[in-house]
Amino acid sequence: MKIAVVGASGMAGSRVVAEAASRGHHVTAVFRSTPPKSPHPGVEIVRGDATDVDRMRAVFAGVDAVVGATRPEPGAEATVAVTVTALLGAAAGLRVLVVGGAGPLRSPSGGLVIDDPAFVPAEWRTIASASTTQLEACEAHPGDWVYLSPPAILEPGVRTGAYWRGTTTILSAAVAIVDELENPGRDQHFTVGY
Template structure:
């Protein structure tokens, strides 16, 4: 499969590239400054989403695309227009799109009518701007005429770590451990993302978390192994 990763040099994007090539896919690694890559299955491509034609070029041969861009502090307002541009380009290319978003638009595990963005247990004030951006990003997807997208919300804590190859999958409620924490490694998020690309589920919006001690009651799909 030909997969375009947009944001390929970031924490998540770089791991998506690694996971995809390990599974035998060819990857267009799109980023503002893509650098070089030693794997011949990876084609680095400089892309400015605001430049006409560059996204189309990145998606020209793609069967699927993954948007994995996280805004820098103070630039959160750029995420929604970028997502619109990628949805537009993916629609023209006929490529399915997986958006790696944020935890903000998930429901809080403490109270179903409360979003994570409004739960200070998971979104302290210093994270509010990026959580707002993720909620806006999901609304952008929902309102867009291109409906061939899926939105993956990571748990509250996403950081580099070990690839275990397993995870729990839920739908639109944050998955938590017994102590209330909610986390996954970037490596296992990449496993979940590539599983979704290879075997698309029926959920337009879903979440994942480490499977070691996640509350079974909060997981709708159980443990997956990539």
């Protein structure tokens, strides 16, 4: 499979690049400002901005699937809906997996995680709200997309290779992302844990 990973030098994107490459997929690693630190053999590294639709269309030519693992700079959270809309438009006709945020997940209390201070402290509320808006932008788009809401706390850790859909390490989340691309599930919005 040919996979483009947008946001390839970030915490999630870099792990997805590594996981997909380790499984023998051809990966195009797209970065905006800082190239990936340790490129993997056979990975094509390309500069590009997710909001540049024409550039992204050119990058996506010949790929089978796209992973959008972009994150805004602090203070630029309002840009996530525009970014994901541009990405989905550029990837028209392709499977797109968006690595989002935990804000739109259901809380055990019955509401959304964003509304539960036990899961989203005040200092995380802005990015959690942005992830909720990001999912809404996906839902308004007619394309073939799936949205992964990782747990509210997603940290570096050991790759276990095990997870359940439904807290996990970023390496296990990368396993889930590539699994979803290889064998799409029926849900457009899912989470994983371990």
